[in-house]
Amino acid sequence: MSTPRIRQPSMRDVARASGVSYQTVSRVINDQERVHPETRARVLAAVDALGYHPNSAARALVTGRGSTVAVVASNTSLYGYARTLEGIEDAAFAAGYTVNITVLRSPDQSDRADAVERLLSQPLAGLIAFTHDDLARSAVEDVPSRMPAVTVFGTGAGGRAHILLDEEGGARAAIRHLLDLGHRTIHHAGVPPLLPSGRLLGWRATLEEAGVPRPEPIPVTWEPRSGYEVGSAIARQHDITAVFAGNDDIATGIVRALIDSGRDVPGDVSVIGFDDTPLAAYTRPSLTTVSQDFVELGRRAFDLLHGLIEQDDQPAGPTVLPTHLVTRESTGPPRR
Amino acid sequence: MSTPRIRQPSMRDVARASGVSYQTVSRVINDQERVHPETRARVLAAVDALGYHPNSAARALVTGRGSTVAVVASNTSLYGYARTLEGIEDAAFAAGYTVNITVLRSPDQSDRADAVERLLSQPLAGLIAFTHDDLARSAVEDVPSRMPAVTVFGTGAGGRAHILLDEEGGARAAIRHLLDLGHRTIHHAGVPPLLPSGRLLGWRATLEEAGVPRPEPIPVTWEPRSGYEVGSAIARQHDITAVFAGNDDIATGIVRALIDSGRDVPGDVSVIGFDDTPLAAYTRPSLTTVSQDFVELGRRAFDLLHGLIEQDDQPAGPTVLPTHLVTRESTGPPRR
């Protein structure tokens, strides 16, 4: 009449059921050599019969390393980040890892410390941080260097392995496209902080190389609403003929505001986006934008981390994934 | 000259540094009573000095339960799911839990078993499954009932605590809106499987109650491209004056196709979406759609799970969160 302990079966239970020692069970579970095929079969049968699952907490405890990779980001629902996360999860799952997410919402120092604290108390194999803004960037600095880590987006942080999309190249292609169409200069509606952004860099450098005036960037947030507000302001400045937006949502907001203000796109103003979201081809006008493969980025980021975890092979420099311009309806020659 | 073991400091190290036993350290860490304030301060100082983090694997091993909640979904990057995930993460973080994601990509039986296997080998506190399709639904069935679990979206599964958005109510409001405008019937472009979907149910029931013809639903996928294809077909059938789309992306694709085919929206055909994505207000025409608070859904789903974990209070019935119709430009009276 003892209490019926609801307990997952352990290696010992499997060992007892198959008449071997727990060590042999361990060998079978971990696919090691030196186990008689017959014994292996017997153990496997017992595993199946008892519904045994290895306990990863116990394993992590003794090995000192888990099979979970943590993803640290300030946002996970914007299209690009969500897709990148998807890529990470995909590759991680295939490699037998599990994915944990931590969203850094507040720039508050103690909140961040708390998040990092909690991160490190788990048995992690490694960490991937979205370093497009300062939140994740400074969190990475707090992570002990012994923990394998990869930074994605932006400029990276803490000298970690870094992978990013060629936003600068994409921006250059976008600006060149507009210049080739005959625009005298191109305005940029970007999300601060603007400095480390490849988009800003590509925009500025290309204008500079072309020797055309470089207007001040217009600060926005990631929401279409913010794009709409900027677009309304731009509509009043008739000297602006081309706008390079920080992403497709902003671009869509700008387009809508311009048209609501009676201006034509691309007749009066050309607008170019960034990301090539699934909707970009179906808005009116459809958006000329820069296409990026976020899922691939996520997969590659995991692969990089995986290499770091397994063989500690630190890559020499940052990995840069290509982007490409997709020309659609929202850009055209300026009205003369 | 011993090997310099890179090892996180443990409770024992903290105990040694502050001159108490490891048990006292444990009490301090877990905020228990019965510790002298002075001792507590001394321990805390040592914790800080050594940079001690509790090892959650060890804790999970002995308590038999982790502080991680797993989210099981077939997709995490579509707007609604990404936002729901965000809400879960937010609430979980606030409550001291960590979030793990598992994407069920393939309907393959053994893949699913593999995923559940891996899920259960972790030290979980509970599980949240997005049961809008069969993938997560059948995974929930494989989870032992002792594991606290909450199902989100759709019809739920396994008799678990269930929370969902009032899609049916939203669909009803949408259809009524169109009927009120004078449409004779409303077509539905939905994503199969159609049966358990509240959108389909609300659409069908409202048409039925109005005593108007109920056309066959038109199958689509979640992509705008699929909407475009359906829209092109609809453009040829001039008797169709109103379409209720499965989500805003599909609606946008349909709108674009209709206009590309020379038909006017809403002049010739009214189109209504679902979700109220940030972009819905800025497309042309802006979309009449059903607004849903996904973030809140995620938060509430976690709260539900949290209740299950802490006090095992199983709610009586499903929780239904309100949705509401947002009227914009894509709907209007039919041309007579």
Added chain:
DNA sequence: ATCGGCGATGTGAGCGTTCACATCGAGTGT
């Protein structure tokens, strides 16, 4: 003075695994 009681702290055991090493039996070369 003696004792129960209670607040503060310590001790032993065990959670389920892996690692390092020990053992054991059957072949192999001489």
Added chain:
DNA sequence: ACACTCGATGTGAACGCTCACATCGCCGAT
């Protein structure tokens, strides 16, 4: 027939923590 190797399996310890229980002072009540 001998030590000798090697493949197969077993044993003890440890990972860092929490649980249950033991201990130790010190208080006021008798």
